[in-house]
Amino acid sequence: MSLSPQAVRPRRRRSPRVAAGALALAALALTTGCGSAGGAGGSPEGGVQVSEGFPVTIDNCGVRTTYTEPPARVVTIHQHPAELMLALGLGDHLAGTAFPDSAVLPELKQEYEAVPELAEREPSFETVLEAEPDLVYGGYGSAFADKEGRSRKAFADAGIDTHLNREYCGRKRVTMEDTYDEIRTVGTIFGVPDRADTLVSDLKGRVSEAASAVEDESDVPVFVYDSGDKSAFTAGGRSLGTELIRLAGGRNVFADLDDVFGDVSWEQVVERKPEAIAIYDYEGSGSVEQKKEYLLAQPALADVPAIRNERFVVLPLTATLVGIRSAYAVGDLARGLHPESFR
Numbered sequence: 001m002s003l004s005p006q007a008v009r010p011r012r013r014r015s016p017r018v019a020a021g022a023l024a025l026a027a028l029a030l031t032t033g034c035g036s037a038g039g040a041g042g043s044p045e046g047g048v049q050v051s052e053g054f055p056v057t058i059d060n061c062g063v064r065t066t067y068t069e070p071p072a073r074v075v076t077i078h079q080h081p082a083e084l085m086l087a088l089g090l091g092d093h094l095a096g097t098a099f100p101d102s103a104v105l106p107e108l109k110q111e112y113e114a115v116p117e118l119a120e121r122e123p124s125f126e127t128v129l130e131a132e133p134d135l136v137y138g139g140y141g142s143a144f145a146d147k148e149g150r151s152r153k154a155f156a157d158a159g160i161d162t163h164l165n166r167e168y169c170g171r172k173r174v175t176m177e178d179t180y181d182e183i184r185t186v187g188t189i190f191g192v193p194d195r196a197d198t199l200v201s202d203l204k205g206r207v208s209e210a211a212s213a214v215e216d217e218s219d220v221p222v223f224v225y226d227s228g229d230k231s232a233f234t235a236g237g238r239s240l241g242t243e244l245i246r247l248a249g250g251r252n253v254f255a256d257l258d259d260v261f262g263d264v265s266w267e268q269v270v271e272r273k274p275e276a277i278a279i280y281d282y283e284g285s286g287s288v289e290q291k292k293e294y295l296l297a298q299p300a301l302a303d304v305p306a307i308r309n310e311r312f313v314v315l316p317l318t319a320t321l322v323g324i325r326s327a328y329a330v331g332d333l334a335r336g337l338h339p340e341s342f343r
Contacts, residue, residue, distance in 0.1 A: 053191050060185075061169040063152055065161050070190040071135035075118065075128050078139025079104070080323035081165060084186060085137070086111050087324045088195050096131040098123045099139075101282040102316035105325070125149040128160075135161045135189075139321065141168040163189065167240070167322040174240040174260070176207060176247070179322045203327035207247060210331040214249030214338045222250040222337070223274035223306065225295065226317075227285040231263040241278070241320040248333035249341075250276065266300055276337055277306045282317035313337065 057066045073095040076082040082097045086108045096118040104112045118127050122142055128150070136155055138144055144152045144164060152162045166182050167174050180200045187196025222245050224235040235241035236257030245252045253272040254264055277295065281288050292312060301307045313336030319329035335342050 053188075053193070056188055058163070058185060058189060060162075061164050061166070063162065063164075065163070067161070067189055071133075071161065073131070073133045074135045074137055075123075075131050075133040076137045076139070077122055077128075077143035078165075080318050080321050080325065081137040081139045082112060082115065083108055083318070083325065084183060084323050087199055088183070088187060088190070088192055090186075090190055090192070091115070093190065095133050096123075096128075101284075102318040105328075122148065122150070125154060128155075129158060133160055135163060137163045137165075137186075138168075139165050139323075165322050173238045174322060175243050176240070176326065178240070179324075179326050180204070182322050183324070199324070203324065206327040207330045210334040211247045211249075213341045214334050217249045217338045217341060219246075219249060219251040220276050220337045221253050221272065221274045222276045222278050222313075223253050223269055223272065224278045224280065225291060226261065226280045227291075228263065229294065231265055232269055233261060234264055235280075235320070236260055236262045239320070240322060240326060241280075241315075244320060244326060244329050244333055245278065247330045248337055250333065250337050266298070270300060270304055273305055275305045275309075276311045276313055278313045278315055278333065278336075280317045280320065281314050288314050 054070075055066050055068045057064060070093070072093060074085065074090075074093050075096045076085065076094065076098070078099045079097070079101055082094060083105060085091070085094060091111045091114070094115045096116045097112070098117065098119045099121050100117070103109075116131070118131060122145070125148070128136060136143070141164065142148075144150050144155075144162060152164070155162045163186075166178050166185070180203070183200050183203075184193070184196045187193045187199075223232075224241055224245075226233045226235065234254050234257070235252060236259040237252070237255040238258065239260045242252040242255050253274050254262075254268075257264065279288055279291050285291075286294070292310075295301060295307060296310065298307075306312070313333055315329055315332065316325065319325035319332070
């Protein structure tokens with residue numbers, strides 16, 4: 001059985017767009033009293049209606065964009081940017097989503113499924129144009145792949161602004177601060193900074209609560225298994241996953257891998273003796289059960305403590321990216337690595 005990261009996803013039918021419901025993320029977005037998602041109305045200047053707090057200029061991965069008002073029609077490429085916008089109460093601004101790869105947070109599922117799905121994976125440039133967006137928000141660098149005709153320049157030439165999740169701006173290492181900064185930046189772009197601050201405060205509280213519960217526990221050596229058979233595709237030291245593991249009372253055994261992701265040999269896995277294995281779950285890489293069965297069936301891994309004790313923790317891939325899921329992931333990991341601390 002090959003456990004490669006390639007995927008072909010079945011197309012899901014989307015329901016007709018419905019009015020956005022109240023979110024259940026700790027009453028975050030809709031209880032801040034900061035007005036509509038489109039920003040507070042401003043006074044006319046020279047006959048032009050100006051939104052309060054605008055214009056704003058954002059430097060995103062070296063691309064400077066000035067917004068004179070909140071974007072009205074947004075296409076998100078990849079799931080986590082859409083979830084972030086929904087958590088900020090910006091569902092009415094979404095004109096389309098693409099490339100779902102995990103189950104959506106239950107609190108956001110109804111709203112997410114009300115947005116038209118443009119493609120199973122990254123949509124073509126033409127498909128995005130058909131949605132008539134004024135902003136395209138990409139989650140992975142592949143959202144703006146030049147070889148696919150979706151470069152940021154191509155969108156700019158078509159009069160469409162772009163924003164790329166800061167995780168793919170070439171930073172040395174991704175941390176939870178990148179998550180908080182991304183949320184605040186999106187809040188600024190849409191004129192809802194108070195909502196962003198409230199969401200950040202809630203997520204920080206989640207992380208602090210989980211980290212405090214395990215702060216006196218010994219770190220558990222963790223091996224991240226994304227996919228692979230001839231070698232293991234794992235999370236390296238630059239990944240947000242490494243920090244999530246640390247905050248949850250663990251230690252990524254491949255934190256010295258100088259990349260976000262990379263391949264390591266099975267011999268290296270054996271040598272580092274992980275006591276727990278974090279399985280990244282997403283469509284197209286094999287189910288969680290398939291991954292467990294594969295690992296447990298390898299004779300070379302039989303003496304690895306995590307395999308011997310069948311100690312696995314499962315995380316949706318979207319929970320390990322810069323987005324709202326990462327704070328939830330710390331708690332899930334902490335409960336998996338130190339269950340005794342939560343009894």
